[in-house]
Amino acid sequence: MQNLIQIIVDAVALGSLYALVSLSIGLVFGVMRLINFAQADYITIGAYALVVPTASVSPALLLGALPFAFMAGGVVVVVVVLALLTERLAFRPMRGSDPATLLVSSFAVSYFLQHLVMLIHSGRPKSVGIGNSLSAAVEFWGIRVPGTQLLTMGVALVMLVAMVFFLKKTPMGIQMRAAAENFQMARLMGVKANRVIATAFAISGIMAAAVSLLLVVQTGTLDIRMGLMPVIFAFFATVIGGMGSLPGAALGGFIVGFVTVGLQAFLPPDLRAFRDAFVFMLVIGFLLFRPQGLIVTSAARERV
Amino acid sequence: MSNATTTPYQSFLSRHFAVLLIAACLVFIVCLVHLFGSVMVQRVVIEALIRIVIVVGIYIFTGNSGIISFGSVTFMAIAAYATGWQTCCEMLKPITMSGLPSILRDNSYPVYVSALTSVSLAALAAFVVGLILMRLGGLAASISTLAILFILNVSYSNWETVTMGTASMVGLPTYITPWIALGAALIAVVCAWVFQNSARGILLRATRADEVAAAACGVSLYWSRLIAWTLSGAVMGLAGVLTAHFLGTVSINSYFLNLTFLALAMLVVGGMKSLSGAVVGVVVVSTIVDMFRRLEAGVSLGDTTLSLPAGTQELVLAGVMIVILMFRKDGLMGGKEFCLPKRWAVVRSESVTSERNAQ
Amino acid sequence: MNQLAENSLETRNVHVAFGGIHALSGVDITIKTGMVQGLIGPNGAGKTTLVNVLSGFQKPTRGNVVLNGKDVSGDGPQKLARAGVGRSFQAARLFQDMSVEQNLMTAAIGTGLNKADAIIRSREILDWMGLGHHGAVLGGALSYGDERRISIARALALHPKFLLLDEPASGMNAEESQNLMSIIRAIPAHFNCGVLLIEHNMEVIMGVCEHVYVVDGGRSLANGTPQEVQDNPDVRRAYLGEEDAAA
Numbered sequence: 001m002q003n004l005i006q007i008i009v010d011a012v013a014l015g016s017l018y019a020l021v022s023l024s025i026g027l028v029f030g031v032m033r034l035i036n037f038a039q040a041d042y043i044t045i046g047a048y049a050l051v052v053p054t055a056s057v058s059p060a061l062l063l064g065a066l067p068f069a070f071m072a073g074g075v076v077v078v079v080v081v082l083a084l085l086t087e088r089l090a091f092r093p094m095r096g097s098d099p100a101t102l103l104v105s106s107f108a109v110s111y112f113l114q115h116l117v118m119l120i121h122s123g124r125p126k127s128v129g130i131g132n133s134l135s136a137a138v139e140f141w142g143i144r145v146p147g148t149q150l151l152t153m154g155v156a157l158v159m160l161v162a163m164v165f166f167l168k169k170t171p172m173g174i175q176m177r178a179a180a181e182n183f184q185m186a187r188l189m190g191v192k193a194n195r196v197i198a199t200a201f202a203i204s205g206i207m208a209a210a211v212s213l214l215l216v217v218q219t220g221t222l223d224i225r226m227g228l229m230p231v232i233f234a235f236f237a238t239v240i241g242g243m244g245s246l247p248g249a250a251l252g253g254f255i256v257g258f259v260t261v262g263l264q265a266f267l268p269p270d271l272r273a274f275r276d277a278f279v280f281m282l283v284i285g286f287l288l289f290r291p292q293g294l295i296v297t298s299a300a301r302e303r304v
Numbered sequence: 305m306s307n308a309t310t311t312p313y314q315s316f317l318s319r320h321f322a323v324l325l326i327a328a329c330l331v332f333i334v335c336l337v338h339l340f341g342s343v344m345v346q347r348v349v350i351e352a353l354i355r356i357v358i359v360v361g362i363y364i365f366t367g368n369s370g371i372i373s374f375g376s377v378t379f380m381a382i383a384a385y386a387t388g389w390q391t392c393c394e395m396l397k398p399i400t401m402s403g404l405p406s407i408l409r410d411n412s413y414p415v416y417v418s419a420l421t422s423v424s425l426a427a428l429a430a431f432v433v434g435l436i437l438m439r440l441g442g443l444a445a446s447i448s449t450l451a452i453l454f455i456l457n458v459s460y461s462n463w464e465t466v467t468m469g470t471a472s473m474v475g476l477p478t479y480i481t482p483w484i485a486l487g488a489a490l491i492a493v494v495c496a497w498v499f500q501n502s503a504r505g506i507l508l509r510a511t512r513a514d515e516v517a518a519a520a521c522g523v524s525l526y527w528s529r530l531i532a533w534t535l536s537g538a539v540m541g542l543a544g545v546l547t548a549h550f551l552g553t554v555s556i557n558s559y560f561l562n563l564t565f566l567a568l569a570m571l572v573v574g575g576m577k578s579l580s581g582a583v584v585g586v587v588v589v590s591t592i593v594d595m596f597r598r599l600e601a602g603v604s605l606g607d608t609t610l611s612l613p614a615g616t617q618e619l620v621l622a623g624v625m626i627v628i629l630m631f632r633k634d635g636l637m638g639g640k641e642f643c644l645p646k647r648w649a650v651v652r653s654e655s656v657t658s659e660r661n662a663q
Numbered sequence: 664m665n666q667l668a669e670n671s672l673e674t675r676n677v678h679v680a681f682g683g684i685h686a687l688s689g690v691d692i693t694i695k696t697g698m699v700q701g702l703i704g705p706n707g708a709g710k711t712t713l714v715n716v717l718s719g720f721q722k723p724t725r726g727n728v729v730l731n732g733k734d735v736s737g738d739g740p741q742k743l744a745r746a747g748v749g750r751s752f753q754a755a756r757l758f759q760d761m762s763v764e765q766n767l768m769t770a771a772i773g774t775g776l777n778k779a780d781a782i783i784r785s786r787e788i789l790d791w792m793g794l795g796h797h798g799a800v801l802g803g804a805l806s807y808g809d810e811r812r813i814s815i816a817r818a819l820a821l822h823p824k825f826l827l828l829d830e831p832a833s834g835m836n837a838e839e840s841q842n843l844m845s846i847i848r849a850i851p852a853h854f855n856c857g858v859l860l861i862e863h864n865m866e867v868i869m870g871v872c873e874h875v876y877v878v879d880g881g882r883s884l885a886n887g888t889p890q891e892v893q894d895n896p897d898v899r900r901a902y903l904g905e906e907d908a909a910a
Contacts, residue, residue: 035443093630099443100372104572105629107374111565112622119615232454235447243443273462280451280458284436287448291440503778506761510769513758513802520718520752522744522773522821577760639760 005143007265013149015257016156019250020211021234022241023163024204026249030180031200033099035235037106038086041113042205043227046079046212048121050130051222055122064130071130076209083205084198086113092197117224131217148218155210160250163203167246172199180244229276233260236283242293251294256283322580322641323497327490330356334486346482348594353485354546355586358563359570360492361539363582365532366571368500370512371442374564375449378456379426379537381559383544385460385467386422388554391415392476403465415479415549423541430537431530438529442515445529453564460556472555480550488546492539496579499535508532566593569625575635580642588636589621596620670696670731672717672748672825672857677726679712679881686712688881689726694825696857699847701872701889703862705901709881710861711753714827717859718750719743731824745774747856749823753830755814759803763789763813766802770820781820788816791853792846808839812846819850825857826850832864844870869893877901 021039028036050064050071063074090109094102131151137144167173178189179196208227215226233256234249241252259282263275271278317324330353337349362376389397389404390413397409413421437448460467467473499505508528510518515525548554566589574585596617602609628635673693679686687709694700694717704710715721716728719740728736730746738746749770758766764785771781789795792812797805805813811831818826828847832840848871850858862868868875868889875892877884879901885892892898 035447090626090630097629097633100370100446101629101633103443103446104372104568105626107565107568108572108622108625108629112619112626115615115618115622119613119619232450236451239444239447274459277455277458280455284448284451287440287444288436291444503772503781506765506769506778507772509761510758510766513760514756516720517752517756517758518769518773519720519740520744520750521770521817522741523769524741 011261013152015254019253022237022249022253034102037110040227040231042208049078079209080205087201126222242295245295248295353489357543365536375452379540380544383422383426383541384548390418426541427538434533478552575637577639581637677723699858701868701875704878747824749818749821750827757802764798767820
């Protein structure tokens, strides 16, 4: 029973983490038709902002030394600024290009950022002791749940609710949904492209900051590729959920998280190392039967 | 017009000018290097020729279909390991790769047999993967090629009894000379040229230009893309065999994101839409990368050595790629092939009125 | 009666609904070989949707598309193109970085010809249209008028039994329209096919069509000879606010 609860908790925690990342990807894709590889680096750089830039594997803390509120706030500021910078400098000049060009350019931007971090921090993984107290297990109703999982679920839940509120109730959010549905139409109706896109990037920055903090608390390490795997999975989550659909992206994130944890739990031990390969294969298998994803939006269809 | 006065020879020359020029340049360079080049220079040239095979291999699919493939180096890895299994480590194989089937574990094969079977394996793998992937739409297919790359990387990294996991397979026979590399590069370039001018190639390029209009012309997206993908996989397999027998080692992580990025950078900088672009991209980017590699290693000025911090070359590479994408999206060749200047016939067509008047 | 079914492309009671929007609500059209028919209607009447249904780009939510007696509803555009249904697009949609000849060759190869035969067929059609010297020009380098004629030529390269032309005359001046009309008039005989011409330009419709369908609001409104349709009070009412068709 404990085991099953543990699995479910892990699944929900990972699912919500992936959902956050998928939403960021989906949001930016919705307003710009851009699949943003650089999202991985927003996460990575947010985490690396916690330490002093050195080549050491046990670096001193920078933002990480601040009390929690300031630390979190600091990371958010760093990542949002980074996201807006990449939007302004790299992606805005390419607006309107076809999705293939945008895809390749985000790949280049990601590569650039990755190697920038490597240049400053060296490529070796580093250990960071933040939020160690949270890894202790919390017990309720006779069930023990690791604190980090609770934190992840809690943070994700709060952010998802905030996103829903933002998209449905605020003027900017409504504009963003309109733009995601049909960008040309939204512009004709007065939606300011620059502002909407910048906001989308800023939000994806906030989510990236949250994810990076959660990852650091969960794993206690910094790695230049730490953002890569969640983002790659998030790409697929967006495709599974249905490109252009924000609920679809979140749903896709949960599905990928559940499948990953499920495989981890139920694969025979000698196959567990191949877990990620299986996840990808299942994703591709799913796309064979439903290439358009789970939730189809009108944005996905080309007008003839 | 004036077409009646050109001889068949002239017509052939102008139609195939790009591939003839590329081939001639490659042959010329290899001759030079053979006669005057040091071992070091020969190695640089072999490396460049292998890169041409890689980038042309990706171009065969991406250039003609418009779908970015992030997973093409997967087939390099498949072929590299296949040739390694057949030609390497005769003594150690039963111990280090005990999971191999007996036919591989207990035998060694001549290098040319191994090359042939490895390329065929890569082509077969590409075909099977393509049967699935080509059913997906453009963007989803691109991302799925990334998945293929990861699937192979995860699998080979962990399948220790067969691939030695992340450890390198060391000791393959190194038989790649500039002439062999030249031969492979010529094969790749000619294959690409023949394909893009074939009936299938034209259909595929139409789908890249306008999927909807192509459908109205009866073009099947699936088969056009699948054929190009398989051919691309075969050429990538050739590149894998070359790399494996040039370096003498095979390691799964050298066929992953860094190589993918380098290859895509070359394709983008030169121009994705033409064979000339692919080749130009290799030459230009190789030059830039090599230049910065030397600067990182250090340039001595008198008593002092100036060197750029390690990692600069990657930043410069990414920077160049981004600049090209911003200001010259279709790359240096702009999507055009090399052609004879006089025969270039992009004429601004007259309006209907003046045609009528002329009659 | 049977002979009629043998060489016709028809929609039977076709409905198309996108969510809450009903683009077509029960339309019956029959295209026969050997003649030019017109399809007119106010903006938003569903003309392009109907063309999309006939060419396989849109599956009807209800009703059938029947080609030579066989139900082809739901067959994709590629299948219909190979079965002899050609179409042009409102926005030309030529392959920009391929030559005019290659544009036509694509369609020819699409129907199963090899490359050599495709070249012959492309040149034939270009010559017939008086565009023989445009073969090497890139699709993206054409003038507006030529672009529209080439897009028709490309559809003809399928050697279709049925040709659907979606507003080919839009944006053309009087001279270009006359030229277009003479081309369209000659198509059924030369290619042994039937043409459905969607147009707003009444002069073109009157000048080339033997029979005209009128749709409005996704429904069939009227059909008959051009003169009958022009005199139909319902049709006039539907077009209220638009220019009267010249007598």
